[in-house]
Amino acid sequence: MSQDQTEQEWPLFEVFIRSKQGVSHVHAGSLHAADARMALENARDVYTRRNEGCSLWVVPSAAVTASSPEEKGAFFEPSESKIYRHPTFYDVPDDVECL
Amino acid sequence: MDAVIATALRFGDNAMVLGQRLGRWVSRSPTIELDVGFANQALDLIGQANLFYELAGRLEGKGRSADDLAFLRGADEYYNVQLVEQPNGDFAQTVMRQVLYAAYADIVFDFMAKGSNDDLAAIAAKGQKEMAYHFRHAGEWVIRLGDGTEESHARSQKALDFLWPWSHELFAYDAVDEKMVRQDVLPDAETIKKQWMESLGEVFERAGLIINEDGWQPGGGREGVHSEHLSYLLTEMQVLPRTYPGTQW
Amino acid sequence: MDSKQLEAFDSHVAGEGKVEPKDWMPDNYRQTLIRQISQHAHSEIIGMQPEGNWISRAPSLRRKMILLAKVQDEAGHGLYLYSAAETLGVSRGEMDQALLSGKAKYSSIFNYPTLTWADAVAIGWLVDGAAITNQIPLCRCSYGPYARAMVRVCKEEAFHQRQGFEGMMALAKGTSEQKAMAQGALDRWWWPSIAMFGPPDDDSPHSAQSMAWKIKRFSNDELRQKFIDMAVIQAQALGLEIPDPDLKLNEETGHWQTGPIDWDEFWAVVKGKGPCNRQRMTHRRKAHDEGAWVREAAMAFANKQQQKSEKAAA
Numbered sequence A: 001m002s003q004d005q006t007e008q009e010w011p012l013f014e015v016f017i018r019s020k021q022g023v024s025h026v027h028a029g030s031l032h033a034a035d036a037r038m039a040l041e042n043a044r045d046v047y048t049r050r051n052e053g054c055s056l057w058v059v060p061s062a063a064v065t066a067s068s069p070e071e072k073g074a075f076f077e078p079s080e081s082k083i084y085r086h087p088t089f090y091d092v093p094d095d096v097e098c099l
Numbered sequence B: 001m002d003a004v005i006a007t008a009l010r011f012g013d014n015a016m017v018l019g020q021r022l023g024r025w026v027s028r029s030p031t032i033e034l035d036v037g038f039a040n041q042a043l044d045l046i047g048q049a050n051l052f053y054e055l056a057g058r059l060e061g062k063g064r065s066a067d068d069l070a071f072l073r074g075a076d077e078y079y080n081v082q083l084v085e086q087p088n089g090d091f092a093q094t095v096m097r098q099v100l101y102a103a104y105a106d107i108v109f110d111f112m113a114k115g116s117n118d119d120l121a122a123i124a125a126k127g128q129k130e131m132a133y134h135f136r137h138a139g140e141w142v143i144r145l146g147d148g149t150e151e152s153h154a155r156s157q158k159a160l161d162f163l164w165p166w167s168h169e170l171f172a173y174d175a176v177d178e179k180m181v182r183q184d185v186l187p188d189a190e191t192i193k194k195q196w197m198e199s200l201g202e203v204f205e206r207a208g209l210i211i212n213e214d215g216w217q218p219g220g221g222r223e224g225v226h227s228e229h230l231s232y233l234l235t236e237m238q239v240l241p242r243t244y245p246g247t248q249w
Numbered sequence C: 001m002d003s004k005q006l007e008a009f010d011s012h013v014a015g016e017g018k019v020e021p022k023d024w025m026p027d028n029y030r031q032t033l034i035r036q037i038s039q040h041a042h043s044e045i046i047g048m049q050p051e052g053n054w055i056s057r058a059p060s061l062r063r064k065m066i067l068l069a070k071v072q073d074e075a076g077h078g079l080y081l082y083s084a085a086e087t088l089g090v091s092r093g094e095m096d097q098a099l100l101s102g103k104a105k106y107s108s109i110f111n112y113p114t115l116t117w118a119d120a121v122a123i124g125w126l127v128d129g130a131a132i133t134n135q136i137p138l139c140r141c142s143y144g145p146y147a148r149a150m151v152r153v154c155k156e157e158a159f160h161q162r163q164g165f166e167g168m169m170a171l172a173k174g175t176s177e178q179k180a181m182a183q184g185a186l187d188r189w190w191w192p193s194i195a196m197f198g199p200p201d202d203d204s205p206h207s208a209q210s211m212a213w214k215i216k217r218f219s220n221d222e223l224r225q226k227f228i229d230m231a232v233i234q235a236q237a238l239g240l241e242i243p244d245p246d247l248k249l250n251e252e253t254g255h256w257q258t259g260p261i262d263w264d265e266f267w268a269v270v271k272g273k274g275p276c277n278r279q280r281m282t283h284r285r286k287a288h289d290e291g292a293w294v295r296e297a298a299m300a301f302a303n304k305q306q307q308k309s310e311k312a313a314a
Ligand SMILES: [Fe+2]
Pocket: C044, C073, C074, C077, C153, C157
């Protein structure tokens, strides 16, 4: 199987599915494809066989920039203390409707 | 035979035979993703066959079920075009056969879905979306292979040369088809052929493939005349219902 | 290795914390998961063959469609799992090579033949039934991508076992020939199915660590027992006889007890001496080798397109 040493592996794509109109695309998994159109078709065949979606995105995995776990503290902890961003921070009388 | 029944059987048989062929690729494809893709296309086609057979059986009124029509007719009672019974060959040959048939079925079903026969229209409306997708999928593969490596180009050209003669039969209308044209169920042969050539012309151009016309135009599928391949295909497919007649599975 | 890091990891996982791809993890944890997930993926892929063997001969349009959809799902499962394994830093190409070279293992059960239609149906009932028993706890595995893949897989597996049982029912309630076919399949698949859960607990070296890491939730024997209790009742409902003269209900525990499992046979099949090991591998290699020119062509085409668009942009 010497040919496989030289066989160029197809790039990896991340697949995002919108399950129905009105909600965001959600990450479903990844797959390999030679090009983006093939990635879309593979995603359709592999990830939406049971009507899981009405819209698909495929993104080359190499194009995703991720925050690293080491930066988790610096990135996310500052927002933990900002409880004033959450509606439950505010005490309002129960009898006011539409709040 | 009534023209609507004949038409339902012809399109049912096209779908059945091609579906049976594609199912063979599952676990044998160049990638696992293609295993999944071929299974999807086979499922679309067998689903179409099932609907066409149910309709034919109902109109015929002899109590034959879709399964009876699929599993208990011999090759001389199958009315598919010979193109779809041609062997899978290599991957290039399979996607070439698929693009030739899907381009045709896409156009025919599009017309039939708006045509005067409601039963056929309902099946065609569903089938058209499926065949449009098959055309896109197979078309892209024909382009990739045609414009890929030297080897893939050579294999694709060989596949086209091999399959092209059988494409003529798609447009070889007989009295049944002419009647369906008059009743506004099928588009006339000239119209489909023109549209078909347009769809395929673009694919072949991008793939860098050429049509080598050699004048041979095999046919006869509409009357139950077939190549040697069909009887093998049916023998395998029908083995259980034939061995155990009258059995429910 | 930093012992503090390891301690933090262990207690995070022990507290049902999840691990995601870029998180720090002990190398052993990573390697264990790579081995388990890729083996699982290979099993799905090789597992397509015994049932795929009957796609062309399925006896009705409905059965043909069900079988196609089912085998297709298994291909999908293989792909979800390969993609989960890739998040651990192993490439798809490496995993393919490990399978094709015979270095990687897959579930031994698929090294048995499907001699009749009933065998293909019995796989759905028994092998998928055993697989679900195994896989449901994996939905809570500590490694996020594996757990998520398993949630997707388990959703789809529910249909597999049901269609298998329904198919067996049609045979078991059918003609005497069909019933004999069904019994023959049960005779062939029963022991391999219960051996599928792996060696008994006292002979299962990796289990303790996997349990501590929340990769595994139940021992092999616990899962096997769960499956046996279920399958015995189902076989009774079908009116089929389980090929085990020693099978009996233990009144105290409420569990069904089987006779001794032939572990020598199990290990022989694992080591390549099953009826179909060679056939399955030859089939897989042939598909891979014959597809090489296609994969190469698609890549060549993509590279050309990219060059074209770069030129156009320049
Ligand atoms: Fe599976």
